[in-house]
Amino acid sequence: MKKLITGLLLASSFLASAAQTEFTPKQLKQVEQLKENISKSNLSFNILESLTTEIGPRLPGSKNDALAVAWAQAKFKELGFDKVWIEKATFPKWQRFSESGKILTPSEQPLHLTALGNSVSTPKEGITAAVVLFETLDELIAAPKDSLKGKIAYINYKMNRHIDGNGYGPAVKARSNGAVEAAKKGAIAYMMRSVSTAHHRFAHTGGSHYQAGVKKIPNVTIANPDADQIARLVALNKNVTVNINVQTKNYGEGTSYNVIGQFNGSENPEQYVLIGGHLDSWDLGTGALDDGAGVALTMAAAKHISDIKRPKRSIRVVLFAAEELGLWGAKAYFKQHETELDKIVAAAESDFGADVVYGFESNVNAASLPVVRAIAKQLASLNVQYIGKNSAKGGPDLIPLKNTTNAPIFELHQDGTDYFDYHHTADDTLDKVNPDKLRQNTASYAVFALMAADAKTTIKAKPTQ
Ligand SMILES: [Zn+2]
Missing domain, CATH: 3.40.630.10 (Zn peptidases)
Structure with missing residues (x-):
């Protein structure tokens, strides 16, 4: 001692x-x-x-x-x-104009959604199709080729709450790559549960990307309570169809500036x-x-x-x-x-x-x-x-x-x-x-x-x- x-x-x-x-x-x-x-x-x-x-x-x-x-x-x-100065940065510029969603069957209900950054538009009347639910991105990746033809792929992955945010990394994989993997299986749109720990009815947006040579399909997230609703309907063996409508635009290269101040x-x-x-x-x-x-x-x-x-x-x-x-x-x-x-x-x-x-x-x-x-x-x-x-x-x-x-x-x-x-x-x-x-x-x-x-x-x- x-x-x-x-x-x-x-x-x-x-x-x-x-x-x-x-x-x-x-x-x-x-x-x-x-x-x-x-x-x-x-x-x-x-x-x-x-x-x-x-x-x-x-x-x-x-x-x-x-x-x-x-x-x-x-x-x-x-x-x-x-000293105060700016330095140029360029990036692919994108803008959201409008977005809306509905569950159509088995009964009509609102669907709170938002487009992910970079998402392409749906046609003016939106996309109406049946939802196929996967719990994880890996499950979607394992789906047979062409098995999602004419369908909306949906990933239901729930992120966990933690002081250091360690649930974010695993959840965000489905946001970054979901639309690409869904399109590879023939899906006409991609939808996912928000990368979120919230109970409110807001959908969480975020960055996403496409891959050269893979069809660009509309790419949305839905609010957590809506995700729960879809999961319950699917569990009841209901044929769940939804309409999703997002109007966006990709402009090519945009410009902004880092702003820097120094003592x-x-x-x-x-x-x-x-x-x-x-x-x-x-x-x-x-x-x-x-x-x-x-x-x-x-x-x-x-x-x-x-x-x-x-x-x-x-x-x-x-x-x-x-x-x-x-x-x-x-x-x-x-x-x-x-x-x-x-x-x-x-x-x-x-x-x-x-x-x-x-x-x-x-x-x-x-x-x-x-x-x-x-x-x-x-x-x-x-x-x-x-x-x-x-x-x-x-x-x-x-x-x-x-x-x-x-x-x-x-x-x-x-x-x-x-x-x-x-x-x-x-x-x-x-x-x-x-x-x-x-x-x-x-x-x-x-x-x-x-x-x-x-x-x-x-x-x-x-x-x-
Ligand atoms: Zn940030």
Whole structure:
């Protein structure tokens, strides 16, 4: 027991000394001041309110998307960022015009549906056909060739609720590839249960794609209660026919812009901490949770840091374009900056709603871990726990970065228990955001970004194998 206690004492004094060598007492005081200032500020909520009220939905390539790009540049300037600029991104532009659905047999009933992004239109009168139910995408893939001729393929897969959103990945496979697999079997349309944990009657949209050489068929999701209804009817051995009607348009290549704001570092301004979110959203709601919150809280975090000091390295806020249609802004950003990715000393994206941050995780080399632990120590008073696995994945817009190089990626894990109740629906609106929780997110990002930018040691990625 005595040995253990001595060991613990040694370990904690080692941690304390690591924090001291990375940060002076003055710097640690500044971190305290930063937390104090944010606890009394409504800045992130005010930014979010402005974006979701004055612009609203921001589908890539839409008029609102262009308005959002102008809004973001003006907001960065208003907040006093040293440098504000835009970088072009292109993507396949798509728009939804109208959508409706009905169950026709065994009795007529409304069907709440929405087109998935990229879906082609039905004929003007819609498509009326019998529904063939599969529980999973694999089950559909295993169906005999031509067995769905003239039918609507339907996947009934239910995603599970979890704090880290781990039900999303397995469920989203049916959204990405369902229409392609259904068309291969001869189906004339594809329908799926929403990728959702909700009980409300909204359908959840999302990205989908077609495959060259496979017929493009209309591609829709239905609300969870409607999915339950269809499943019950099929279980009763009823011949279930539905009419689905979606009117959409694919325009070919569209253009938007990543909007970037930077506070320059005082010693090594070319090195920077990258934080941000994506500026675009789906067209159904106002994109408050996805991802207005990430935009607002990272803009506010940087501004709060600048009120305290200019850390050694720069703080760069990147608002990525066209994430929802396939990470197009992020692909453009990391391509354009391909030769200087080693200037990124830490990267974190907030794109998981606005519930509290509960965990802090790094993905860095061993020499950077004392800095990470010192940051974790300062996050503890915000109820953020240190997750010591050192294998953070980061937000979706960091995927193109990880695909290019090993980068020092961080994750401020948010509670996503309720995120998929609202995700990609008409119900993703400002009232779902709790100002206190958004403040806690803002403070967590600000503490992380300030300390990563101001540490004695420059944080580095794990060495490439
Ligand atoms: Zn998002």
